[in-house]
Each structure stands twice: as structure tokens, then as C-alpha cells.
Amino acid sequence: TTSGGTHKLVIAWGGIYNLFSVDVSDNGISGVAKEWLKANPKSTGARLLQAMVFDAKAVNLRGEGAASTVDSDIWPKYKKLMIQEKEYLLKNKDIADKDVTWYQEMEMVARNLEDKELLYSTLEEASKKYPAYQNIYIEAMVARLPKWGGSPEEVEKIARMAAEKNKDQSGLSYYAYIWSNAIHYQPELMALLNKRQIVSWDDMLQGWRDRYKQFPSTRTLNNILISSCIARDKDSFVKADKMIQGETERDTWPQGLNYRECQQSFQ
Template sequence: MRRTGLGYTRRLLIARGAMSMFQRWIAAVVLLVGVVSVVPVRADEHAERAEVMTMVGALMEARDFETLEALAEQYRSTTEARTGSGVFMLTQYYDGVSNYFNTRDRDAVIWNDRAALAEAWWNAYPDSPTPRLVTAQLLANTAWSYRGGGYVRTVPPDRWEAFRRQNAEAFAFISKQKSVAARDPYWYELTLRLGQRDSMDDATYMAIFDEAVARYPRFYPLYFGAVNNFSPKWGGSAEAIESFARHALKKVRRKDRAALYTRIYWVASQNQYGSDLFTDSYVDWPLMRRGIDDVLARYPTDWNLQNFAFFACRALDKPKTRELMGRITAPPDGKAWESVEAYEKCREWAG
């Protein structure tokens, strides 16, 4: 049975006897954001993702480690705990953790308080992978706070030095936690991300990646992180992305290959190519088109439909664009289209 949406998360909390804790979360959300977000009947992907992240942040603020542990355990126990579009709830969980450790903060007092939170969580659940990964995320975000979010050329030399030193500390820490923390696929995801930031060589990167997907072949964020590793902005190339994509397809069941290929190039479009995906990459549109059908067979959300219609339009596939446009029921989503004008032009072109 597919388990998607925030209703699933709430049922998990009740089933685990965490209803009173969930009620405390509701109170915490009210205090933090002033209103409880409710996912509408036509589940909005952005709201759904944001609510998981908000919930995790509120639970961390309340130091409700019991509920945080229950959620993490449920999210990593099945590959079917996903949003309506098919995004893993476990990904949103750790995005919520990362968001709580805001990298724009540089005040030592704030980071010390966060370290105390991670330590308290670890003391409460010493055998769990979750607080170990939370501590690793804390160290990773501390490193990024030194670097900042600007372009490479804007980062002063002293901040580069601090970033590299802290990133190396985070990598050393997470490496030592493998025996326990690798029970959660996020251990591999974060380990590879830290290695990428430290210019890990491709052979080492792929050795860790292959081990990761042998253990968790259906945890797609592992594949998405590798797309970034092999993208031109990180020293890779269009050829490297396509070579990786073909390698990745061998790691999943035959029936899942086209869908994975589609999601790989969706990430490549988001993080590297934008609207130039079909001119600057080696994407195989017929294979991607088959993957679109496979994804929509399981996750027929407007978010997926709008993104896939965008790709079909850019691929100059008029029949597919027309078909997908005809299934869209929501207004144009600015995160799927470059602009409302682009949406209208594609709709007009497709007929």
C-alpha cells in the first residue's frame, strides 16, 4: 500500500501512541508560525513538503525527541512514505533538520545551543542512527555557515579555510558513525555530499555510491546527489551525467528504470540546465517520456504534470505536451514554469 501525504504522518503518530506529543507539536507550530498549515484536498506539493519541515523544526524546538524518533523510524522503514508527487518523507525530515540549523547564523551562542540539543538527543537515544545524523548535519551546516551562500569568487580566503577545516571535521565524524548511522540511508547521502564538497575523487565517490544503492536501491536521493557531483558546475560534464544515469539504471529493477531516468534528468534540469536541458545535455527524450508515464501512473499530481508538460514542450514533443496540458487542473506553478507566459505559450503551441 502506498503511504503518502501528511495524513499518513499523523496516523503514524497516533498509531505509535504519540497523539499527545502531536498535540504539543500543533501548539508549537502555532507559536512558531502563528497558524497551523493544513494541506488541502488537492494536496499542494510545496505545502506538503513545507509542513513536514515545519513539523520537524517545531518538534526540535520543543525537544520532543520521542516523536522525532518515531517519525524518523517510520520514514526510513519503508520506501513508500512519500509526498503526493513521490518525494521521500525521509528527505523532507532531514531537510527540516538542516533548515533548523540555519546556516545564515554565525553567532557562537546559537551554534552552542544547537550542539547541546544534538547531544541531548543522542543521550536520550544512544542506539539510534538519527541523533548521529543530526549531529553530522549540525557539523556540515556549521561548515557552510563559514562559507556562506555566495559565488565562489565572493568567499574570502579565511572563510574558505574555516569551511574546509569544518567540512573535514564533519566528514571524519560521520565516517566514524557508519556502523550505527548507516541503518538510515541518509548516512550515505550526507557522506557523499560532504565528500563532494571536499573534492572526493570519482573512484572513491562511486565506490560509496555503489555500496549505498546496493543497500538502498530505491532511495532516490542517493542518485540525485550524484547528478550534482557529475554536473558541469561541480567539474563534471554532460557526458558524465549521462554515463552516470546509465550506470544508475542497472541498480534498480527493470520496471523502475525509465522513471528513475526521468527523475535524474529532472534534477539535472533543476540544478544545472534549466530550460536548456534538451540542447546542452545528452538526455534521451524517448526514455524520459516513458519514465514520465511510469511516474504519473503512481503519482498523478499537478506538480508532476506541470513539470512534465514543461519538459515535453522543451523537447518539442507537441502530442505529449498537449496530452499533459490537458490533464492539468491547477493554475500555472511558478516553480515548474519559467513564467506564466511560458506556460501559456506552450499551451497555445500544443493546441
């Protein structure tokens, strides 16, 4: 993991995907996957990249705007690509024994196919095999955000599951991490923390403290400041503010929240 607690495998695959996925032709991600598979047909990495080709083509087809901006004739083609990726992943499930990214990809497929049953069965299996891998919970949480047809209660369920699977090593760290990411993906969820509804502020704050013991970084302190500001907890905000010594990270703060405004609001 990095100093902030991010698994390096996430960064590695994210970098590979971003590097090649812009071009879905044989000059880009598709060609790289083909050549890699040709050179080493049993390669775990090559087969995972081939699975990601379906995803890259689907994103290229759909675009990244709201669903309402997508032409209706695109959706059948989009769904077909997702079904092809699902079938490819199932055919190559031996990858899952070597690389947890298989599960993350299948969760993404489940989200895009709106297959809730597939999502939860994939998460359940992944959490038994790779309980400490944060992104299996993150991917599932994103899929069950209210804006994708899920609910705050489902976010809470996934956050609790992640914390329970890792409580011996990480306390409530995963609980704080999942909810923090949920707020970043859907800032409207800040209102729940502010009103102490569904999400537990006591557990979230303890989770950040547990995480800071493991990863004493400015990233963790920024997250304590953010959560404390939303929850209107002056004591925890002031303590973290003294520790961070001005090293705030703007990209960590969710839309609609500003460090200086938070700081001034507690004076």
C-alpha cells in the same frame, strides 16, 4: 513516499535541518545535537544530526554565494569542517545500516571536498543497499553537474545507473527524475534536451509515463509539460495539458521557462 514520489525521509531530515541550522551555536543545531547525544549516545538520529552540525557550520562560514565571493582565508576552515564530518561519518558508519541519510551526507562531503572517488564509491555502495532511494542519485548528480566541475556525460551516467537499478519496479522513471532535477539545478542543461544531445528525450518521456503510473499526480504532469516544452514535443505537451486541467505548479517550473508561453508556442 508522497503522492509525487518524494521519499518522506528526505522531507523529515530536511525539515529538521532547516529548523535548527540557521543558528549554529549551542542555542541552535549544535546544542540540540549535544543534548540528544547526551540523552541517547547510540541514537542514529542524534548522531546524524551531529554530522549535520559540521555541514551547518561550514555553510554558515562560507555563505551561499558563488565561490568567487568567499574570502580566501575561509576555505581552509571550511575544508577542515568537511574533513571533520567525513571522519565523524566514517567513525559512525553503523548508521548506514539503519538510515540511508548517512550516504547522502557522505556524498555531500565528497562534493565539498571535490573528492570524485569518494563520491562514486559512496554512490555505488548506497545503490546496492538502498537502490530505490532517489536522493542518493540526486546528491551524486548535483556533485557532478558541469557548474561543479562535472559534465553532462556524468549526469547521464548517474541517471542511467538510477534507472537500471530500479527498472523492474519503475521502468525509466528514475532516468526522467534525475535529468529533470539536473535541469532545475543548472537550467543551461535545457539546451541538451532541446537539441537531443546526450539526454534521450524518448527515454525521458517514457520515464515520466512510467512515473505517472506509480504517482498519478499534478506534480508528475507538470514535469511532463516542462520536459515536453523544452524538447519541443507538441503531442506530449498537449496530452499532458488536457490531463492537468489548469493545475500548474509555478514552483515546479525551472528558471527561464513559463507555462503560458509554452502553451502558446504550441498553438
